[in-house]
Amino acid sequence: MKSNCRVRAASAALLYAAGAVAQDSCSNVLKPSYSSPVVGSGWIAQLVATGLTDPRGIIFDSNGSLLVVQEKNGIQRLTFNDNGTTCLSVRDSTTIVKDSELNHGIAFSNDGRTLFASTSENVYAWDYDSSSGTISGEQRTVVQNMGGTGHVSRTLLMTSNNKLLVSKGSGENIDERATEQSTGVSQIRAFDMERLPSTPYDYASTGTRLGWGLRNSVGIAEEPKTGGIFSVENSVDQIKRDGTDIHQDNPGEEMNFHGFLNGSTENQGGNYGYPDCYALWDTNIPDVGQMVVGSQFPQNQSDSLNDTTCNEDRVSPRLTWQAHTAPLDIKFHPDGSEAYVSFHGSWNRENPTGYMLASVAFSNGQPVESATSTTSLRNILSNPDNSKCPDECFRPVSLALDSQNRLFMSSDTTGEIYVLAKAEMSATGGSDPSASGTLVSPSATGSGNAGGYGGALAARRYTGNGGGWGLAVTLVACLMTGFGFWLGLPTA
Template sequence: MKFSISLVNAALGAVFFKTVSAATCNLKPSYATPLTADGWQAQLVATSLSKPRGIVFDTSGNLLVVQAGSGIVHLAFDDGGSTCLDVSKKTSLINAPTLNHGIALSNDGKILYASSSEAVFSWSYDASAVTVSYTNQTLVTGMTNDDHTTRTLLMSQKEPSILVVSRGSTSNIDTEAEFLSSGHSQIKAFDLNNVSSSAPYDFNTQGRLLGWGLRNSVGVAEEPTIGGIYSVENSADEIDRAGVDIHQNNPGEEMNYHGFLNASTENQGGNYGYPLCFAVWNTNIPDLGTLKVGDQFALDQNATSNDTTCQTKRVSPRLTFQAHMAPLDMKFLPNGTEAYISFHGSWDRTNPIGYKVSSLLFSSGSPTAPSDSTNSTTDIFANADNSACPDNCFRPVGLAVDGEERLWVSSDATGELYVLARTSTGTATSSGATPSATKKSSAGRVGASGALVAVLLGAVLVVVML
């Protein structure tokens, strides 16, 4: 009898302890709360970060965050389920002001990679102890340039030891990017099994070329089922054609395909157009002829650079998005049916656009939308009003999907992290809904705890009766 009662008391104590120690999930932004689409809920879970950019989960389920200009922090959370989480511990992992965006982990989670504008570095990492090695190794170097200084990193899951590095242009229209030898506006892959501690790879002259003529492909992702590499590109600002200003709605932002990281070189290493060719978004362009959304056009028409050469000698995007939305990251669901894209938002447009996270459907390793689609994405998390942007609104950058398939998003302008989760009913649509689903989720958890308590109280009564 004593054992039975003690067991029940212990169980009740466990319920009580979990209830009082659960996350409060009560953070609110200082600006208008972003809206979630039907079938989604969202919650602000971390504040007071310094320009959070790239994010990645370690093998212990904790989050590593690059803070541009300061280094990398480790965040552990009290997890109340769904979107209810609070930061339980914040640890400064690497103090390095040159780190600005890129982050990745080795396949076993024991090596941490991060990048500056010049180089890619690695540290030994212990997820349990939350420590890194005192010294780091330089893996790739020679990437210094102005303007676009992020160096996105992707560690392949299909081809272990292959690290993909993306480098952008040195200006809006970077004429040096016309030359492959410049190393500008390129994505390359490096086999880390062959890198020497005394002789890092030189980006300009080494590595496997996945594509060039890519103005600033900040988001790079590996499709998880068959392993295709995709990137999302920020295209040019302030452009005109034939003396006509067309920059409000052109050129389109791009999603490009770069083949596989295995032995195949099919669909790989091509010139994607920049700085001479760009993707059509709005067809109201002088002398455009029959070109449609996603087709490549030239800013100037001459013997060596014109719409015809752009169409026939450059690789067109797999999908095109509205001009100036600034896609910065792309992450897949583990089953490959959906990808998420963060659109950082415009500065080069009268009416701000972007400032949202959207989803994109995939099937058999490819997007389901046709290449000329103007509605390939579905908005799932967005500001109610972009008129306060970019200074006083949600501005997404890094994405990460955790083991429960919750979507995590960093907002650099506001120093925040959000987490998104699907609700039990509904599917994501482009129509926004107020984020009251978070409160419903909390109520659901209280109800579940109450039900468990009721069951245990019932067990007590049974014990007493016995």
């Protein structure tokens, strides 16, 4: 008891001191113009950049600067004053590419020397110097002929073996061109970037097709341990089932698995259903039969297209989520234990849903939850009242992890960047799963979710109260438990 109490008291004192320093160094914390977000258990969050123009794709260069695609504007480079954990502030903001056609996609070559970004039509490449944060040489087109209307984001992902993945969505809600592989519509394709091509790749006819029948898979990620490729898909709006309107809660949004690009071609290149078949979320639809969450179904059944053919001939999602939540990005923790997913939020639903950042537990390269799960998401950052969305809330778009595994998130409609960090481990070597998260706010009082993160962390670990109370109550507890602690006498 004596040694344990000493450890707890010393740890509480150190955490309180760290909290005081952190609060002082974070005196210029930004405050959102809307109701403060709710932070999930075990996380600390802070708003670190505002005033951006529709920030979409974000990525860190090899020097630790954050590059941000501002839709219809160009690419902005942000550097930060960094006082640890989430205590960051923008030190410098410069435009490195000015182009009104850029809208979302951004990636780096694995050596960090080539920057890629996309318009709805082309993927471009530039030589990049991370030390100065500048591009040089001519702009080169590496993938072309992706044009179209409707979903114009062309998400980019550079894999560990130098394959540039490019996702192209549909041109409209239900795009019949997606039924033909040759069109390149609603597909994810991979292009070899070991060397930049002398002639640009044609999107629809070259490269490797990882999947088709994918309405709008804006988020793509490579699982770090196995190399498996996953995407998150936005499904259709205004859907009916044999003439009955079921669009409020169907079809579900999808996490799809696309096999590997590191040797095996297993599970690669399949048809994921769109525009004929969709993933079931709410099973309360006409003639559901034996279908479960994640089963595939058509809008209208016929001899050639029905529930049976959809489930036998199409690739079902690995996970299914609430309809219209609009997942836009997915990033993996480097140890492969979880994936982070941003949900932009609904427009096609009476009660808004989404508008959050969440995590999905992974093990051995796959989600821990089964394909029929309705509870695979764990909240990290959310809006307190979705009924105020989209006008008075943040809307997550893209995610990026820095060298310290802090998670950054862009919010396009509010022009913001958030940073999130996991709470430190407790003195006993474990985390406190019951603790609520902390939003660092300008009123750094050291108590509650709006307080400074140092004092709040100390309190969460030791007392459940805020700031200096964490230290005080710990010391009192030690005194009450054994007065001999301070006298050096034996204790039970």
